Amino acid sequence: MANEMVRIAEVIVDVPANNTDRPFDYRIPPELQDDVQVGSRVLVPFGHRKVIGYCIGIKTASSSMRLKSIIDVMDMAPPLTPELVQLGQVMAEEYLCHTITALQSMVPAVLKGTYQKMVKLHPESREPLFSLLSDPEQQLYSLLEKRGECTWEEVNKIPGMSRSLLKKLIEEERILVEERIGDRVTKQKVTWVWAADADQLRSGLQTLSPRAVRQREILQYFLDHPGEVELSKLLTHIRTTRSTVKRLVEQGWLCWEEREQYRDPYGDRTFGKTEPLPLTKEQQRAFQAIVRPIHEKRAHTILLHGVTGSGKTEIYLQAIEEVLRQKREAIVLVPEISLTPQMVQRFKGRFGKQVAVLHSRLSNGERYDEWRKIRQGEVQIAIGARSAIFAPFQNLGLIIIDEEHETSYKQEENPKYHARDIAKWRAQAHGATLVLGSATPAVESYFKARTGEYEWIQLTERVHGRPFPEVQVVDMREELRKGNRSMFSQLLARSLKECIERGEQAVLFLNRRGFATFVMCRSCGETLICPHCDITLTYHQTNQTVRCHYCGYAERLPQTCPNCQSKHIRHFGTGTQRVEAELLRQFPDIKVIRMDVDTTSRKGAHERLLAQFRDGKAHVLLGTQMIAKGLDFPKVTLVGVIAADTMLHLPDFRAAERTFQLLMQVGGRAGRHEQPGKVIIQTYSPDHYSIHLAATYQTEMFYRQELLIRKRHVYPPFCSLFTIMISHVDRIHLMKYGQQMAQFIRNKAPADCHLLGPVPPPIAKLKDRYRLQMLIKCQTDPKVLVRLKHILHQIENMFDDRELVISMDREIMNFPVGYSDLLETSQSLI
DNA sequence: AGCACGCCGACT
């Protein structure tokens, strides 16, 4: 009886625009009653076209007068859970993006629709007398004669084709192009072979003609290896062909069958089963702390602050076992760069087929396979990079974010989310435990741990008791005074030589090839910084000025150092190629592997280069910080940081934090094995706290110092940040809009909101468009945030200029109130 | 975002 009640679906349509960013109501036709659920992907008529949408709610009445009906449901089961649907709405609100954009970011690429407009001949237009037709008409007919239809673009290419002519001749249809989920994408057809009757195999061998060598071999194989085998495996074991096996099948000795199975990227690899390792006292303590909230099923965040080599992974593994025992699920986030086969192996080894792996090297189809294993409850553990945080589990018990300070957890495209925030929301919704693991946590996380918002657990001992490598800081100003103008200090050059002579390997770091260049005095090491923001000034070659990218302060490039009056003042920005050239000039006989954006852009190049280095094919590995993570080379005994300053002086309030983190990571790299390691840090600022405290392993001191500075200049965690980027082809217009926008925000924004800028960003002109950015620092208070977000929404419609593009971004550190309330209503729908 | 509709100036 209840079925007779009208059911109406609220649908978010796949049209990312401001005025379509709201639910539209559709009738659920009787035949789709059972299929349309919260989270379903549906096809709906929208205006004059058909689009994909997501059902985000179901109700029995609508305020809208005439409703259209849902055309179809796209999937067997809804791709999104009610929880993820809610999360999508929260993301849209918090990250200032369209709801559909947030929802799309949670599903694999194969589920994203692309549309193509197709045209075919109007049914009423009968075959005409060809010769009487105009030129464009003739072309159109010949185009459509071959195939029944063609794309809109093709038709428009016909010269002289007019709109009204087309209308007469053509019928339009928008079609949805689904990525082909055929044999290759979802499932793979695999032939399995087995003996028809194992006991008869011997007699079979006798019956066969002695000349049928291959056939006998195959039967012998089944005698030796009872059971089923994949045909492809059989063919590699015994050098034979499909047709020979076929002959045996036809004679009735063997059976075979084609089966569909998931294509498993790690399928042909066998993972040695690993057993839980005994935990040290310290590890045991950490393990207990993680397991406690898991048992209590309460949302809880733990910062696992452990030095490199303190055995965090083993703790993760054992905590996951605990979660599985509760029949709950776990997500493990790892930075893309350390999602190496070794890492995967560790998890697959312990948990086997209960693990789905999601990383960027998977094809769309493979990714879809892994995702479906999660959605259908075939696996309980998802390990992957940033986007794995959306793994559609329904009963999460634990989320682990390893190396939680990594910048790769922040998505740079819309929606610009941070996986750490998403993790907090999801943990809250599921009553799950969130573990943030790092040797060098983000300053914000450390702050929260020390103020009691997170539980703080430290691991101070290395598992095998290996000592930390000795760190030496070389003052490059001193080198210059000694007349050494090369980029290698005497100490580094000598150490490198000795290292290579001993037959050991070295790793050299050059920090990120910054697009922003800064100005520094080579004599005293002072850099030019903004008097208002304490941020490094950026050098602009075009007009010989230095500028602050936060507040807009500018001055002419000074000829002499304002601090020591030296003339050795110049801008910096050394690339890896230059270091390589210099290295080969000083050491002509050595082999260097260079890893940077240029050498690793090709697919698989990254892994290949690392494997080469591991195999001892080169003496030196030279690269940007992409080589700093999760690498463990037995023969590396020397690690050199060419210029610690390049990162330190980036125009970013997190520059010191990044520098400290990198240097600490580097320390963990050298000498993890038998030989003792040595780290050499070259710098023009040996006294800078981030460098000095990293070199002396004074973690605690660093965070205190950094927090002091953040507090003084009001940066996170002592404020919330919004950035606004606007762009326009016309520079004058852009500047005018920027000024007006800034004025508007300054007038309307609540007190304690400070707008910095507008100011040209590091890349001031991109793709023929000028750009300006603004930064808003504001109090982290829900009321203030709501008001500010309201104002930010207003500015989107402030200017009537299609050329003006506005994009907004937010750094979130607190989860919004109300999410758990929303969730309660949604869960009653399950 | 698309797409229609409607207004306007320009053209065989």
Place this chain on the structure above:
DNA sequence: GTCGGCGTGCTC
């Protein structure tokens, strides 16, 4: 009259 350009407003 008809064609195409462009601004406006709507999509359950």
